[in-house]
Every structure is written in structure tokens, then in C-alpha cells.
Amino acid sequence: MKLYxxxxxxxxxxxxxxxxxxxGDLAGPGISVEKAPxxxxxxxxxxxxxxxxxxxxxxxxxxxxxxxxxxxxxIMDARSEGGYVNIRIEPNLYGKLVWDVVTSxxxxxxxxxxxxxxxxIIEHTSANPVHxxxxxxxxxxxxxxxxxxxxxxxxxxxxxxxxxDDVGLQMAYAAYGYEKxxxxxxxxKPDHYIGLVYAIVNAIVNVRELDGKRRTEExxxxxxxxxxxxxxxxxxxKELMERDEExxxxxxxxxxxxxxxxxxxxxxxxxxxGEEWAVKLVREVAGLCIEGFKQTLSRMGISFDKWDWExxxxxxxxxxDEVIRQLKEAGYAHVDRGAIVFExxxxxxxxEIRRKLGIPENFTVTPLTLMRSDGTTLYATRDIAYxxxxxxxxxxxxxxxxxxxxxxxxxxxxxxxxxxxxxKEAENVIHFSYELVTLPGVKxxxxxxxxxxxxxxxxxAVKRACEELVKRGLEPEENRDVAERVGIxxxxxxxxxxxxxxxxxxxxxxxxxxxxxxxxxxxxxYVRARSILRKAGDLKPGVPEGAFGEEEKKLLLxxxxxxxxxxxxxDELKIESLAQYLxxxxxxxxxYYDKVPILKAEPREKAxxxxxxxxxVAITLENGMRMLGIDPPHRM
RNA sequence: GGGCCCGUGGCCUAGCUGGAAAGGCGUCGGCCUCCUAAGCCGGAGAUCCCGGGUUCGAAUCCCGGCGGGCCCGCCA
Numbered sequence: 158m159k160l161y162x163x164x165x166x167x168x169x170x171x172x173x174x175x176x177x178x179x180x181g182d183l184a185g186p187g188i189s190v191e192k193a194p195x196x197x198x199x200x201x202x203x204x205x206x207x208x209x210x211x212x213x214x215x216x217x218x219x220x221x222x223x224x225x226x227x228x229x230x231x232i233m234d235a236r237s238e239g240g241y242v243n244i245r246i247e248p249n250l251y252g253k254l255v256w257d258v259v260t261s262x263x264x265x266x267x268x269x270x271x272x273x274x275x276x277x278i279i280e281h282t283s284a285n286p287v288h289x290x291x292x293x294x295x296x297x298x299x300x301x302x303x304x305x306x307x308x309x310x311x312x313x314x315x316x317x318x319x320x321x322d323d324v325g326l327q328m329a330y331a332a333y334g335y336e337k338x339x340x341x342x343x344x345x346k347p348d349h350y351i352g353l354v355y356a357i358v359n360a361i362v363n364v365r366e367l368d369g370k371r372r373t374e375e376x377x378x379x380x381x382x383x384x385x386x387x388x389x390x391x392x393x394x395k396e397l398m399e400r401d402e403e404x405x406x407x408x409x410x411x412x413x414x415x416x417x418x419x420x421x422x423x424x425x426x427x428x429x430x431g432e433e434w435a436v437k438l439v440r441e442v443a444g445l446c447i448e449g450f451k452q453t454l455s456r457m458g459i460s461f462d463k464w465d466w467e468x469x470x471x472x473x474x475x476x477x478d479e480v481i482r483q484l485k486e487a488g489y490a491h492v493d494r495g496a497i498v499f500e501x502x503x504x505x506x507x508x509e510i511r512r513k514l515g516i517p518e519n520f521t522v523t524p525l526t527l528m529r530s531d532g533t534t535l536y537a538t539r540d541i542a543y544x545x546x547x548x549x550x551x552x553x554x555x556x557x558x559x560x561x562x563x564x565x566x567x568x569x570x571x572x573x574x575x576x577x578x579x580x581k582e583a584e585n586v587i588h589f590s591y592e593l594v595t596l597p598g599v600k601x602x603x604x605x606x607x608x609x610x611x612x613x614x615x616x617x618a619v620k621r622a623c624e625e626l627v628k629r630g631l632e633p634e635e636n637r638d639v640a641e642r643v644g645i646x647x648x649x650x651x652x653x654x655x656x657x658x659x660x661x662x663x664x665x666x667x668x669x670x671x672x673x674x675x676x677x678x679x680x681x682x683y684v685r686a687r688s689i690l691r692k693a694g695d696l697k698p699g700v701p702e703g704a705f706g707e708e709e710k711k712l713l714l715x716x717x718x719x720x721x722x723x724x725x726x727x728d729e730l731k732i733e734s735l736a737q738y739l740x741x742x743x744x745x746x747x748x749y750y751d752k753v754p755i756l757k758a759e760p761r762e763k764a765x766x767x768x769x770x771x772x773x774v775a776i777t778l779e780n781g782m783r784m785l786g787i788d789p790p791h792r793m
Numbered sequence: 794g795g796g797c798c799c800g801u802g803g804c805c806u807a808g809c810u811g812g813a814a815a816g817g818c819g820u821c822g823g824c825c826u827c828c829u830a831a832g833c834c835g836g837a838g839a840u841c842c843c844g845g846g847u848u849c850g851a852a853u854c855c856c857g858g859c860g861g862g863c864c865c866g867c868c869a
Contacts, residue, residue, distance in 0.1 A: 194813060205812045211849055214812085241813070285869070325869060496867050521796045521865065529867040536869045564797060565864055592798075592862080604868095625831065643831085655806060658798060660862060667805075667818090671831050674806085674817040681831050689828050737807065740816080751824090751833040771828095793831075 161269045162720035163255040170231045178224035198243030205240050214240035252705040255717045259773045267780040269720035270312030277313050278547045279305050281558035283320040286446035287331040288352030290453050291608035293594045299652045301558040302459045303732045306784045311727035319461045323443045324468050329425040334358035335442045337411045348449025356606025357408050360394040362417050393605045429533050431473050453611050476542035477534045481527050489576045495530030501569045514571045525569045537566050541573040554585045561590040591657035618644030621669050642788040643677050649787050650676030654736035674740050682743035683789050686775035704766030715742045716773045739781045746774050
């Protein structure tokens with residue numbers, strides 16, 4: 158059997174030693190081995206967990222520490238400290254084991270297959286094709302990409318999908334505007350162009366509609382509310398007019414000659430019905446945006462296996478209609494003023510269903526409209542159809558990387574699958590939720606054209622990386638590639654190292670941090686390691702008898718954790734644990750680098766062993782970074 | 794109004810299947826004739842939001858507050 162993790166072998170060794178030392182009735186798999194605090198040892202076993210009584214735990218710790226001291230070749234020393242047994246491991250034997258695993262795995266080190274791997278479809282990013290990707294989508298894309306890579310390292314078969322949301326009113330808004338201005342050329346990426354047009358149409362239509370509403374509104378409170386909204390959109394209009402006067406006036410004029418909203422609704426209806434003129438128009442607009450997305454994503458090193466057009470997978474094939482029909486037939490949907498409503502709330506009253514689907518006990522579920530009275534479907538309806546479609550592609554689990562705002566909708570989708578009789582599927586739709594990226598002071602809004610685009614962020618990141626290169630005497634022209642890797646690495650790490658459940662307030666200096674606990678910090682440690690390996694000359698890495706000492710232990714242990722960290726990151730969908738682990742490894746390596754000579758170590762065996770350690774660190778850092786989607790530079 | 798998420802040194806964050814409070818930024822002090830100083834070493838700095846409860850033991854679990862974000866649409 159192939160050994161993927163040296164640490165796992167070590168842990169088993171320690172557990173066995175404990176089981177031999179424990180009274181027979183207490184022995185078993187319950188021993189959990191953890192990391193000891195620095196200065197107390199390498200590994201620790203907490204006996205409180207086993208005995209639940211303070212005096213007893215302390216007493217047993219004393220007893221066991223004495224017994225296991227010489228009970229395994231890997232254990233150098235064991236000491237009892239207040240209910241814990243702190244263990245020091247023997248660096249040479251363990252070092253040899255780690256070396257064997259790391260070098261035999263090489264570029265695949267970290268791969269740690271799950272005992273029962275499955276087929277997973279990850280859907281991420283899925284931005285509406287009506288504006289460029291902004292920093293919020295970037296968080297989504299970076300998380301989704303890393304998630305896919307980590308799950309693959311866990312042995313799962315992963316397919317990454319982008320859901321092109323080409324059906325819906327937002328698309329019709331963009332298409333409506335594009336129809337009027339497509340003859341006007343602008344020297345920007347296509348998605349930026351569409352984004353501007355989309356925002357202008359939104360502003361014009363909203364101002365027009367709100368103005369109409371306020372004239373007929375009798376209730377003063379309600380009227381004040383409308384006035385506030387109107388004022389907001391007037392401000393937005395002013396901003397957009399300043400950005401592109403010509404486009405704004407063309408669209409403004411056009412909307413005076415007709416009712417834009419009626420036309421937008423018509424485009425939406427015709428597209429959903431598959432009428433040729435609408436298909437041609439909408440696909441052209443969406444296609445332009447997608448082209449822009451692909452440019453941005455490819456620069457980020459993020460790619461997709463499939464681009465699922467909502468119209469294809471959920472509408473024109475009749476799947477959404479089928480979902481509605483079956484929900485009605487099953488008695489979970491009713492007609493309300495011409496619209497069809499799914500009774501998700503009633504279904505959610507059943508505590509057993511909640512438990513099965515992992516819906517929090519008190520979560521308030523509301524009914525869900527499936528079909529408008531004009532016969533068109535809604536986003537959530539199509540999402541139900543799409544979820545079914547994903548399972549039909551052979552997935553046994555579906556992970557949706559979607560903003561936390563959509564928690565209710567995701568639960569409604571689950572409930573609909575359940576109601577349709579797809580119980581297993583409902584249980585296996587995972588909402589990988591993440592919080593928004595907020596701009597201090599302003600609310601990001603695609604409809605208002607207010608956002609920091611992903612392209613701007615990447616440009617700025619790369620620019621700052623370039624400035625750093627110049628400071629270090631590296632020619633920026635020759636190091637374009639390094640600047641790209643470092644700048645983008647900084648952005649990715651910033652978004653991966655903190656929990657996705659924490660709102661991220663966007664600050665340039667925080668995201669473009671190049672110091673400790675950053676992407677570049679990890680890249681730098683890697684570059685230093687590579688640099689030593691390059692300069693090694695005749696010295697070959699190896700693990701001669703007795704060449705590893707106390708100084709090496711911390712790094713050896715850290716290197717050997719990678720497969721464990723991968724397992725945790727994949728099984729618990731906690732990418733941040735991998736990011737933080739790499740930071741810890743880089744920190745430890747930098748400290749080691751400063752403390753001991755490597756190439757000049759005496760005797761030669763010591764230098765060989767240290768070089769071997771440097772190589773292991775380089776491999777570990779590189780593989781870890783790749784799993785996060787961070788590219789390792791060759792120098793910096 | 795109901796619900797979901799978050800609340801840890803001045804700031805940002807890890808720990809949250811209960812058992813030894815962990816990093817970064819900032820701050821104060823030190824380290825480049827030696828493998829890249831995007832670095833390293835050291836100091837100061839914490840009523841783990843508040844109040845109860847469960848437990849031998851709570852940052853972690855339960856209840857009740859408070860503060861912030863989000864959701865409750867024939868939008869997506």
C-alpha cells in the first residue's frame with residue numbers, strides 16, 4: 158500500500174504506544190494526537206479527553222509518560238505535564254520517512270485520497286453576463302478554484318461549471334441598451350462596455366418608473382420612500398453621465414420615444430420563448446461579456462470545464478416547465494393571481510425534513526414564486542431545474558459557491574428537489590456560502606455601475622508588485638511574469654486566508670499586503686528555498702544516518718502535515734486552513750534559514766540533510782500554493 | 794417584526810465536534826563583510842461583546858441580551 162502521509166504513520170505509532178501503555182479496557186482508537194505548544198514538545202496527547210477527571214488525568218499522564226518513553230523508535234522522550242503527555246519525536250528516523258514520502262510523491266505530494274471518492278460538480282463565479290467581474294466575484298472565483306483543486310487533491314473527480322445566467326430581466330436590460338448603442342465604439346474590454354450600458358439603462362428606467370410612481374402615490378410616507386429612491390438613482394445617473402456623456406444621451410433620447418420597460422419585458426419574454434431575433438441579440442451581448450470574463454479569469458489562472466447556458470440547460474429543454482408541472486402535480490404548488498407558487502414554507506414545517514437537509518431549526522422559509530403571471534419563469538425556478546440537470550450529468554454532490562445573501566434561495570432549491578422526490582440529491586446540494594466584499598462607505602452594485610472591477614484590482618496588484626521588483630533591482634520588463642504571479646498571489650491569498658463567512662472590507666493596503674502572512678511572503682520563502690537548491694552545486698540532498706537534529710524537527714513535522722491539512726481542507730471545505738498552514742511553514746522556514754547555515758554546514762552529511770529538508774520545504778510550499786491557485790515565481 | 798451569519802490585544806484574523814488563548818498589522822528595541830532583509834530575533838499590549846446556565850473544566854455548548862452585516866420580491 159502506498160503511503161501518502163508520513164504523519165499518519167507517526168500518529169499511528171504514537172497511538173499504538175499509548176494503547177500498549179493504557180489499561181486494556183481503555184485502549185482503543187480514541188486517543189487523539191495533537192500538536193504540542195512550542196517548548197513543551199512536538200506532539201501531545203490530552204488525557205482529560207479520556208478520563209474526564211482532573212486528578213485521574215494527571216495521575217495517568219504520569220504513569221503513561223514513563224511507560225511509553227522507550228516503547229517506540231519514533232518516540233525520543235515523553236513527559237507528563239498537567240494532564241497532557243508531551244512527546245518528543247526522534248528526528249532521524251522520522252526525517253527519513255518524511256523524505257521517502259515527499260520525494261516519491263514529488264509534484265503530487267499532498268495528494269491524500271479519500272477512502273470513498275465521489276464525483277463532484279462545483280459551480281462558481283456565475284456572474285451575470287451584463288457587467289465585468291468585480292472584486293466580489295473575484296472572491297467567489299478564487300474560492301471556487303481553490304476548492305476544486307483541493308477536492309481533486311483529496312482524490313475526488315471534480316468538474317467545474319460556470320452558470321451563464323442569460324435568462325432574466327437583467328439580461329434584457331443590457332440587451333435593450335446594447336441594441337441602441339452598438340454602433341458606438343469604445344476602446345475598453347467588451348464586458349466593461351456592456352457594464353456601462355447596463356448601468357445607464359438601469360438608471361434611466363428606474364428614474365422614469367419612480368417618477369411615474371410618485372405622481373400617483375397618495376400615501377405621504379410611501380411617497381417619501383419613493384423620493385429617496387428616486388434621489389439615489391438621480392445621483393447614479395449623474396455619475397454615469399459624467400463617465401460617458403455620449404452613451405448616456407443616446408440612451409436617454411431613445412427611451413423618450415418609447416416605453417423602455419415594456420420593450421425590456423418583451424425581450425425577456427421572447428428570449429425565454431426562443432424567438433430568433435431575441436436569441437440573436439441576447440446571445441451577442443452575453444457572449445461579449447463572457448469574452449471579457451474569460452480574459453480576466455485566464456489572467457488569474459482560473460478555468461472552467463463547462464459553461465452552462467441557463468437557456469439551454471434549464472429553459473429551452475423544458476426542464477423548468479417540467480419542474481413546475483411536477484411540483485403542482487405533487488401538490489406542493491398552487492396558483493395565486495395567475496402566478497404559480499411553491500409552498501416551500503409548508504414543507505419546511507416538517508422537522509424531519511429540516512434535519513435531513515441541514516436547515517437550521519428556526520430558519521424562516523418563505524413561499525417561492527415559480528412562474529410569473531405572464532408565463533415566464535424566475536431565477537430560483539431555473540436554478541431548481543439546473544440543480545437537477547447537474548445531478549443528471551453524473552455528479553453525486555454539487556457544491557455551489559454562492560453569496561451568503563442567497564441562503565434562503567438555496568434552501569428553497571433544496572426543498573424543491575426534496576418535494577420532487579430527489580431526496581439524495583437534495584441532501585447533496587452544498588451551499589458553499591461566502592460573505593460580500595464591501596467598499597468602505599459605498600455599496601457595490603452592478604446595476605448602479607458602482608464597483609471595483611476585478612481587472613482594476615489585478616492591474617493595481619501587478620503594478621505594486623512591479624514597484625517592489627524595481628526596489629530590489631530587478632528589471633520590470635524582464636520580470637513581467639514574476640510581477641503577475643506576485644501581484645495575483647497577493648490578491649488570492651488575501652481572499653483565501655480568512656474565513657469566507659467573514660465580510661471582507663475592501664482596502665487596497667490589506668489586499669495588496671506583501672509582508673508576513675501574505676501570498677508574496679509564502680512565495681518569497683519558496684524562492685529562497687529554490688535559490689539554495691540552485692546553488693548547491695555538487696552537494697546532493699540526502700538523509701545520512703544521524704544528520705537531522707533538533708533544529709530540523711519543527712520543519713520536518715510541518716512538511717509532513719500537508720496531506721493532513723489537505724484532508725481537512727477538503728472534507729470540511731475549509732480552504733483557509735491550507736492558506737494558514739502554508740504561512741506557518743513559510744514562517745518556520747524563514748526562521749530556520751536565518752538560524753542555520755545550509756550549504757556551508759559541517760560536516761558534509763549535515764549539509765546534505767539540510768539540503769534535503771530545503772527541498773522538501775520547496776516541494777511542500779509549491780504543491781500547497783498550486784492547490785490554492787497561487788503560482789510560485791522562480792525569483793523575486 | 795422574524796430569521797441567518799459575525800463579535801477574540803489599538804486594527805485585521807486563527808482557534809469554536811469543551812481541556813496549555815495562536816498569528817499578522819501597528820508600536821518599542823535589536824540584526825545585512827556569510828545561502829535574496831518581501832526576511833530574522835526580542836519587548837509591551839487580551840475582563841475571548843455582556844449576563845445567566847450546563848460541566849471537574851467554557852473563547853468553544855445552551856438560554857437571554859447588546860452591536861454590526863445580510864435575507865424575508867411575479868429581482869437575480
